[in-house]
Amino acid sequence: MKEFNTSDIYEVKNSTDPVLLTIVIGHGQVAKTDVFVKGKLIGDKIENTIEDFPVGSNEELRTSPPTELVAHTVVYDIQPTTNETSYKFILRGGANVLSLPTIRYKVQKDGDIVIYTTRILFF
Amino acid sequence: MKKLLITLFILPIWMFAQEDGDGDKKDEISVDLLRSPSSPAFTVLGLQTTDIERPTNPTDLAVSLRTSSENFTAFPNSYSLEFAPGWVFGGNNITYDDFDSDDIVDNLIQNTVLSFAINTKEENDSISTTQVALGVKFSLLRGCIDSEYGLKRDNRIKLDNSLNKILDFLAKSNEEAEEEAKNDEAYLRLEGQIASLVDSIRQETDDTEKEILKIELRALQQQKSNFVAKYISEKLAESETMEQERKELQELAEQVKFEREGFKLDLSLAASWNFEQQNINNGKLFNYGGWLTGAYDLNPDSKKTNLSILGTARMLLSPDEEYTVNATMMTDDLLRFDVGGRVILGALERKLSISAEGLYRTVLNNDNIDDTHRLVFNLEYEVSKNRLLTLSLGRDFDGNFNSDGNLIAFLNLVVGIGSKRPF
Numbered sequence: 001m002k003e004f005n006t007s008d009i010y011e012v013k014n015s016t017d018p019v020l021l022t023i024v025i026g027h028g029q030v031a032k033t034d035v036f037v038k039g040k041l042i043g044d045k046i047e048n049t050i051e052d053f054p055v056g057s058n059e060e061l062r063t064s065p066p067t068e069l070v071a072h073t074v075v076y077d078i079q080p081t082t083n084e085t086s087y088k089f090i091l092r093g094g095a096n097v098l099s100l101p102t103i104r105y106k107v108q109k110d111g112d113i114v115i116y117t118t119r120i121l122f123f
Numbered sequence: 124m125k126k127l128l129i130t131l132f133i134l135p136i137w138m139f140a141q142e143d144g145d146g147d148k149k150d151e152i153s154v155d156l157l158r159s160p161s162s163p164a165f166t167v168l169g170l171q172t173t174d175i176e177r178p179t180n181p182t183d184l185a186v187s188l189r190t191s192s193e194n195f196t197a198f199p200n201s202y203s204l205e206f207a208p209g210w211v212f213g214g215n216n217i218t219y220d221d222f223d224s225d226d227i228v229d230n231l232i233q234n235t236v237l238s239f240a241i242n243t244k245e246e247n248d249s250i251s252t253t254q255v256a257l258g259v260k261f262s263l264l265r266g267c268i269d270s271e272y273g274l275k276r277d278n279r280i281k282l283d284n285s286l287n288k289i290l291d292f293l294a295k296s297n298e299e300a301e302e303e304a305k306n307d308e309a310y311l312r313l314e315g316q317i318a319s320l321v322d323s324i325r326q327e328t329d330d331t332e333k334e335i336l337k338i339e340l341r342a343l344q345q346q347k348s349n350f351v352a353k354y355i356s357e358k359l360a361e362s363e364t365m366e367q368e369r370k371e372l373q374e375l376a377e378q379v380k381f382e383r384e385g386f387k388l389d390l391s392l393a394a395s396w397n398f399e400q401q402n403i404n405n406g407k408l409f410n411y412g413g414w415l416t417g418a419y420d421l422n423p424d425s426k427k428t429n430l431s432i433l434g435t436a437r438m439l440l441s442p443d444e445e446y447t448v449n450a451t452m453m454t455d456d457l458l459r460f461d462v463g464g465r466v467i468l469g470a471l472e473r474k475l476s477i478s479a480e481g482l483y484r485t486v487l488n489n490d491n492i493d494d495t496h497r498l499v500f501n502l503e504y505e506v507s508k509n510r511l512l513t514l515s516l517g518r519d520f521d522g523n524f525n526s527d528g529n530l531i532a533f534l535n536l537v538v539g540i541g542s543k544r545p546f
Contacts, residue, residue, distance in 0.1 A: 001369050003356055007348035009341050026215035028222035028233075030272060032286040034294055039301070041294070045287055049218040065318040072293040074286050076372060078272055078379055079222075082179045086215040102215050106180070111376025113286075113369060115293065117355070119348045123321040123340065 001112065004087070004103050007119040011095035012058040019061055019093040019122075020052040025075055026086035026102075033073040037061075043071075058094060061122040073116040083107045087116045094122075162205045163258030163393035164238035167410060167439075175203040184211055198253070198401070200243040209233045225267050225385065234262030238393075243401065253401045254409065258393035266383035266420075273381040282375055285368045292365060293355060300354035310350055317343050387418040412439030412459075429469045435482075437461040448491045458487045463497075476503040484520055495520045 012019060025031040025048055035043030037055055046053070061067050075085045083106050091098040098120070105114055162175065176191070178184035184206060191199045209232040210217065221229050238258040245251050271279050304310040320340045327333045359365055394411035414437045421430040437460070444457045463482030469475070480499045486492040499517030506512055515527045 001359065001365070003352075003359065005348060005352035005356075007341075007344050009337065009344055011337075024216065024218060026217055027210070028214075028217050028219055030219050030282075032283075032290055034290045036294070036297075039298075045290060049220065064322065065314070066321045070297065072290055072297070074289045074293075076282070076286060078219075078376065080376075080379060080381070082210060082214070084179050084210075084214055088215060104180070104215065109373055109376075110379075111373035113289065113372060115289070115359075117293070117352060119344070119351075121317065121321075121340070121344045123324055 001115065002105055002107070003115045003117070004105070005117050005119075006089070006100055006103070007121075008098060008100060009121045009123055010091050010098050012062045012122050013095050014062070015058045017058055017093050018054040019056060019058060019091060021050060021055050021069075021071070022052055022088075022090040022092070023050040023071065023073060024086075024088040024090070025049050025073070026088070026104075027082055027084040028079050029075050029085050030078045031073055031075040033071055036070040036072075038063075038067050052092075055091075061094075063122075067122045069118075069120040069122070071116075071118045073118075075114045075116065077107045077110055077112050077114075080110060083110065083112070085114050087114070089116075089118050091120065162203075162236070162238040162240075163260055163391040163414070164205075164240040164256040164395070165203060165258075166391075167258060167393035167395045167412065168240055168242055168254050168256045175205050178204075178206050178211060180214070181211060199241055200253070202241045203238075204240070205236060205238045207233065207236050209235060223268050225265060225383075227263060230262045230265050234260075234265055236260045250399060251401050253398040254395055255398065256393060256395035258391065260389060260391040262387070262389050264386055264388040266385035266387050269382045269384045270380075273379040274375070275378070278375055278378050281371070285372050285375070288368055289365065292359075292362065296355040296358040297351060299358075300351040303354065304350060307350075310347070313343060313347050313350075317347065384420055389416045390414070391416070408442055410439055410441040412437060427470070427472055431467040431469070433465040433467070435461070435463055435465075446492060453491070455489055457489055457492070460485050460487050474505040477501070480517075482520075495522070 010019075021035065021043075023031075023033060031048055033043060033046045033050060034041060035046070035050075035053065035055065042055060043050070043053055055061070055069055056067075071089070073087060075087060077083055077085060084104065085107060086102055086104045088102045089100040100118070103116065107114060165175075176187045178187050187204060189195060191202045191204075213232065217233060222233065236259070238256075238260075240254075240256045240258075242254045243251055244254065272282060274282060317340065320336060320343065324333055324336045324340065327336060391414040392412070395409045397405075397407050397409045399405040399407075414435060416433065416435045418431055418433040421432065439459045439461075440456065441459070442456045443454050445452055445454050446457065447453070461482050461484045463480065465478055465480040467476060467478040470477070478501045480497075480501070482497045483494065484496065485494040497518060497520050499515055501516075502512075502514040504512040513527075515525075517525060519525055
């Protein structure tokens, strides 16, 4: 069981446009993700790759004290032909696009899991 | 009873011995001709190699090439490489949905396999010849996966439950960590600094100053995250429940079996060259060709009994090939065309496989060589995982009857142990 923890900041705008979350789980592996905003579960056990999931509007996320997004993802090595796993985290809809570097990890055994936690502070 | 016990004792040892000996097995007759070759480069050289490098990422590929060529300074004597460029270089972008789909673009990206082989052989006159082959296989259609995540329903539910438990554990630990942090002065100070820095950034109008403040904010957020991450990591390491879930998930992976239903179509191309005396200037094209292989499952929904029908067409050109007609040696470019079919019946939850294969061969550009055919009957029974009882009987292209497999040896052994004769 391997863990990766990542954090970053994300600038939001004065607008009602939604901020969208994408998490790409590569190498044909399966995963489940919980997404929390301000400690509240807004995405419950989302399967595999997440594409443009709305995490709130720019206005809602521009708070004081600042809002934090936490995403826990458990990736499961289901592919018998490869032990490679990868995780790509992208936020868009704010002042710019935040694309964190892809994390690539090769598990030791079939059926191993990799836990990714990403924390984003909106400002 | 005693004989039965001896049989039961010896049988597993014999089965292990069979497995160890697979590498040296001589395939007198094979039923694989109709299967689309996953490694056309090996097929075109007629190699039955088991030592194949199969890198799954660019680093492994580079290491394999560098090691085999002694840091790119020498030509290897024997080397077999097979890899799917789509997975090696673009695996990060292949999602489970892409893997599950039967879209032709997804098929080509994921199932195009390149193969490369080098083999050095010594002829009777002690002249070494290096054979080099390149091959590519395209999966044009590959069918759809027959089950969710390649698992039976109850195992699929188990997988869901395990992943849910881990996520719930992470959520609970995260909550506990934040609760505990409320009593930590350093953490509270950090939160205060972050809040004030965010206010400053929002009010800052100078872009350069703003960028400096952002760097500071990113560092503080990292510190805050580390605090919670450390707590969760310790909780995970301590938890016996999580260790149990991890083990169960590993066991579950052994049950995963991705079988694809529907029409499948593969195109394979390969070419090989000979280099006499291992000299690059003596290089000569040995043969090249292509295979088109289609397959269809007639009753794909049945787990107990299924029927598959395969068809193939293959063209192989061998330039300047020597052949004998009426005891006279002749040389010509020979273009062989093979066409055939195979029927496979799977039974006993697919543990038993019975198949029959027929191939017709004609040389398209030479009337001196007669058309020929090959017929093979094959039986396979999966005794346990990775242990097969096999039997192949048939007539090869040269008209000879051949047999292969371990079933006869196995039956001889059982009969031998059970007989009254001393041995």
